[in-house]
Amino acid sequence: MIDVRNLTKRFGDHTAVNDISLRVGPGETLVLLGTSGCGKTTTLKMMNRLIEPGGGSISVDGVDVAQQDGPGLRRRIGYVIQDGGLFPHYTIAEAIATVPKLIGWTPTQIQERTRELIDKLQLPESLLNRYPAELSGGQRQRVGLARALAARPPVVLMDEPFGALDPFTRRHVRRELFGLNELRETTVVLVTHDVSEALELADRIALMDKGRIVQIGPPDELLNHPATDFVRDFLDDQPRRNQLE
Numbered sequence: 504m505i506d507v508r509n510l511t512k513r514f515g516d517h518t519a520v521n522d523i524s525l526r527v528g529p530g531e532t533l534v535l536l537g538t539s540g541c542g543k544t545t546t547l548k549m550m551n552r553l554i555e556p557g558g559g560s561i562s563v564d565g566v567d568v569a570q571q572d573g574p575g576l577r578r579r580i581g582y583v584i585q586d587g588g589l590f591p592h593y594t595i596a597e598a599i600a601t602v603p604k605l606i607g608w609t610p611t612q613i614q615e616r617t618r619e620l621i622d623k624l625q626l627p628e629s630l631l632n633r634y635p636a637e638l639s640g641g642q643r644q645r646v647g648l649a650r651a652l653a654a655r656p657p658v659v660l661m662d663e664p665f666g667a668l669d670p671f672t673r674r675h676v677r678r679e680l681f682g683l684n685e686l687r688e689t690t691v692v693l694v695t696h697d698v699s700e701a702l703e704l705a706d707r708i709a710l711m712d713k714g715r716i717v718q719i720g721p722p723d724e725l726l727n728h729p730a731t732d733f734v735r736d737f738l739d740d741q742p743r744r745n746q747l748e
């Protein structure tokens with residue numbers, strides 16, 4: 504569970520995140536949605552201390568993240584970025600093993616978990632000895648997810664995790680991933696500017712504008728009861744409405 508209270512971040516005299524409060528329940532998928540530059544990524548990166556908050560507090564499972572060291576925190580919170588965020592000189596097997604190894608899993612445990620994940624993500628075993636540059640974008644994305652999920656973190660943060668993919672692969676990969684039982688039990692915060700993606704994946708959407716949350720709620724609530732003209736204009740689109748019906 505994530506509890507964000509009165510979170511603020513300024514860069515110089517620009518307020519990137521302006522007094523944001525939200526809660527994400529266990530197993531919930533919350534999507535941070537909004538226009539470019541509205542503060543989504545900054546909000547996400549404060550959750551795992553890649554960016555230090557200017558004000559406010561964040562707790563994960565009841566523990567204030569400011570009281571925990573950054574590297575330790577990032578071992579407990581999975582993090583997925585656009586192109587998978589893989590180190591070029593690590594093989595796929597090494598990439599997936601990174602966190603389990605750091606927290607002391609045995610080689611057998613790591614091997615079993617790796618097999619389980621690549622099987623779930625429909626990646627061929629032959630890929631394990633390759634380097635990221637030898638994979639397709641969709642494969643890299645799935646490896647990035649396998650790496651983030653490897654040590655079974657209770658919380659996973661995702662920043663435009665499908666952004667690098669063509670529309671067809673994007674739909675396929677996200678259905679594949681979010682169909683996994685494992686991910687259903689994980690608390691996920693996902694950043695996107697893609698409305699369809701938000702409507703498809705979110706239990707709740709936090710729609711942001713200029714560093715603030717304009718409205719937060721289940722997708723159908725935002726569609727049917729937009730709090731402002733901005734919310735209506737951002738979401739109002741007949742084909743997208745049809746997706747929910």
Ligand SMILES: Nc1ncnc2c1ncn2[C@@H]1O[C@H](COP(=O)(O)OP(=O)(O)OP(=O)(O)O)[C@@H](O)[C@H]1O
Binds near residue numbers: 517537538539541544
């Ligand atoms: N390190 C930084 N130094 C100065 N300004 C920054 C920094 N990081 C972000 N900003 C500014 O803060 C604002 C919010 O940025 P952020 O990356 O959180 O937006 P975003 O909603 O994720 O946008 P996008 O969808 O384009 O990635 C932007 O105006 C951005 O230019």
